[in-house]
Amino acid sequence: MKIAKTGNEAMAEAMRQINPDVVAAYPITPATEIVMIFSQFVADGLVDTEYVAVESEHSAMSACIGASAAGARVMTSTSSQGLALMYEMLYIAAGLRLPIIIAEVNRALSSPINIHGDHSDTMGARDSGWIQLFSENSQEAYDNMLQAVRIAEKAKLPVMVTTDGFIISHCMEVIDMLTDSDVKKFVGEYNPERFLLDVKNPYTLGAIDLQDYYFEHKMQEAEAMKNSGKIILDVAADFNKSFGREYGFFEKYKLDDAEIAIVCMGSTAGTAKVVVDELRAKGIKAGLLKPRVFRPFPYKEISDELSHLKAVAVLDRSDTFSAYGGPLFTEITSALFITRYSLPVTNYIYGLGGRDINTDALKKVFEDLLKNAASKKIENPINYIGVRE
Amino acid sequence: MSDIIEIRWHGRGGQGAKTAALLFAEAALATGKYVQGFPEYGPERMGAPVQSFNRLSDKPITLHCGITEPDFVVVLDPTLIKTVDVISGLSENGAIIINTEKSAAEMKKELNFKGRVFVINASKIAKECFGRAIPNTPMMGALVKVTNFLEINGVMDDTRKKLEKKFSRKPEIIEGNIKSIKMAYDEVSGE
Numbered sequence: 001m002k003i004a005k006t007g008n009e010a011m012a013e014a015m016r017q018i019n020p021d022v023v024a025a026y027p028i029t030p031a032t033e034i035v036m037i038f039s040q041f042v043a044d045g046l047v048d049t050e051y052v053a054v055e056s057e058h059s060a061m062s063a064c065i066g067a068s069a070a071g072a073r074v075m076t077s078t079s080s081q082g083l084a085l086m087y088e089m090l091y092i093a094a095g096l097r098l099p100i101i102i103a104e105v106n107r108a109l110s111s112p113i114n115i116h117g118d119h120s121d122t123m124g125a126r127d128s129g130w131i132q133l134f135s136e137n138s139q140e141a142y143d144n145m146l147q148a149v150r151i152a153e154k155a156k157l158p159v160m161v162t163t164d165g166f167i168i169s170h171c172m173e174v175i176d177m178l179t180d181s182d183v184k185k186f187v188g189e190y191n192p193e194r195f196l197l198d199v200k201n202p203y204t205l206g207a208i209d210l211q212d213y214y215f216e217h218k219m220q221e222a223e224a225m226k227n228s229g230k231i232i233l234d235v236a237a238d239f240n241k242s243f244g245r246e247y248g249f250f251e252k253y254k255l256d257d258a259e260i261a262i263v264c265m266g267s268t269a270g271t272a273k274v275v276v277d278e279l280r281a282k283g284i285k286a287g288l289l290k291p292r293v294f295r296p297f298p299y300k301e302i303s304d305e306l307s308h309l310k311a312v313a314v315l316d317r318s319d320t321f322s323a324y325g326g327p328l329f330t331e332i333t334s335a336l337f338i339t340r341y342s343l344p345v346t347n348y349i350y351g352l353g354g355r356d357i358n359t360d361a362l363k364k365v366f367e368d369l370l371k372n373a374a375s376k377k378i379e380n381p382i383n384y385i386g387v388r389e
Numbered sequence: 390m391s392d393i394i395e396i397r398w399h400g401r402g403g404q405g406a407k408t409a410a411l412l413f414a415e416a417a418l419a420t421g422k423y424v425q426g427f428p429e430y431g432p433e434r435m436g437a438p439v440q441s442f443n444r445l446s447d448k449p450i451t452l453h454c455g456i457t458e459p460d461f462v463v464v465l466d467p468t469l470i471k472t473v474d475v476i477s478g479l480s481e482n483g484a485i486i487i488n489t490e491k492s493a494a495e496m497k498k499e500l501n502f503k504g505r506v507f508v509i510n511a512s513k514i515a516k517e518c519f520g521r522a523i524p525n526t527p528m529m530g531a532l533v534k535v536t537n538f539l540e541i542n543g544v545m546d547d548t549r550k551k552l553e554k555k556f557s558r559k560p561e562i563i564e565g566n567i568k569s570i571k572m573a574y575d576e577v578s579g580e
Contacts, residue, residue, distance in 0.1 A: 002418065003418075004411075004414055004415045004418045004424060004426070136451075136453075137451075137453070164453075166427075167453055168453070170427055170428060171425055171426070171427040171453070172410075172411050172414045172415070172424070172425065172426040172427065173424070173425050173450070174418055174423050174424060174449075267453035268453065270451035270452060270453045271451070271452050271453050271454050273451045274451060274452050356454055356455040357454060358454040358455065358457070359452075359454065
């Protein structure tokens, strides 16, 4: 059914349809509406969820971990400082292999204080062992939430589904919502292999693990993340078969015959599609690759798709402060190197603190790419766009 | 004008500029269009100048940047004209619709705008139709007329459905709002 929803409403509706056993959350802008709307669903009796109102995000994730270990299907939502406050517990959720879902609304980190959308918060959690799915718009946020449940429970890994703060979270758009019964059927029942409330089969979870076995357990976690790639694709294939919407590791937009391309994640990819169309109308072979799955990073698949290009620009909505480019740039250049492809790749850091990025700014990136493709050289590998000097 | 129509709403915090943009988006969807509706991103304060936005198209909309060169501007509060540059980025092919008791000719002169200027006394219509000077629903009617992109009956039907949920115990508010949309649609005038 086609319906107008904001990104936050779409994620809250997905949570209602998933009907998790436990939600523990603490509100934070711009994700507040997700838990606000969901708590109303709880109050109205539209879900069977036990809603735990906690006093901080650290406690929210701690409660999620407890509930998930007990055998419940568990979700929460947060943003920015809230995700940062969960940091310690994120690693524990992943290490204990608990399939918790976060609806995460990307927002800048303090300081300076800012409530708007960039990817700094999510990127701070990129090595915590969580699967990370980025969404371009409300539709993808909704669809990713539904798929995340299946992915998490099969991979035994937690998943965060992200949207861009305000740009998507507060933008009303047309989405195609599935029926409650279709969602129920798609996500299925959660039957954990083992769980702490199964008193007939007691086991120890979270015990100390020193030089003797810690490394083996971490190795297993790394293997699980590696193996989750196939699970993500399988779930996407089933979603497509059931509902006719295609998902994978990434979306290619006019990329196959492109000579130059932008790589970017989240809402900016939508704006970039308009620019690609405009350039194509002028006969310029422009394209776009939009990663959906940032963790696990599909390094080989992305390299293969970029290898035929004459020049690539990677756009990052966060900085690493490494003086060596943003996180997506370093992943992609590293991926191209180890898969033995050599092409000019440049980085553009943009949109920090929600700074608007319009079609003119993206056209300028494509103009630079045309120059790099002709000269086969890179003048400035790391660039900052849309910022005053 | 491209195949996407872009609209900017000007109001004051608490006047319903955000609600108007979101209601308008939902009504546009109900008539079969693709839409976006979003507020100016920032902490809102009662009485402070605020903006909200719409995009409308026959095709899915993927643009996710701000709107700086709108095709249409709607001004809910005429006192904003003295403090906010309401015609900023508005093309001379575009149009502005103002809630005011003044004439279009007067407003055209005051704004020094070469494009089309429309006026409607939406606050008066709102007061007459449902007893409160909240201009956002009648302004939707004026906007439907001026943009000439949506079907007015579809907009009224959808708005009635939305209001029926919100004001189930106050049917007079619902009918008053619907009447105000039609009245503003019929009475908006410009040059």
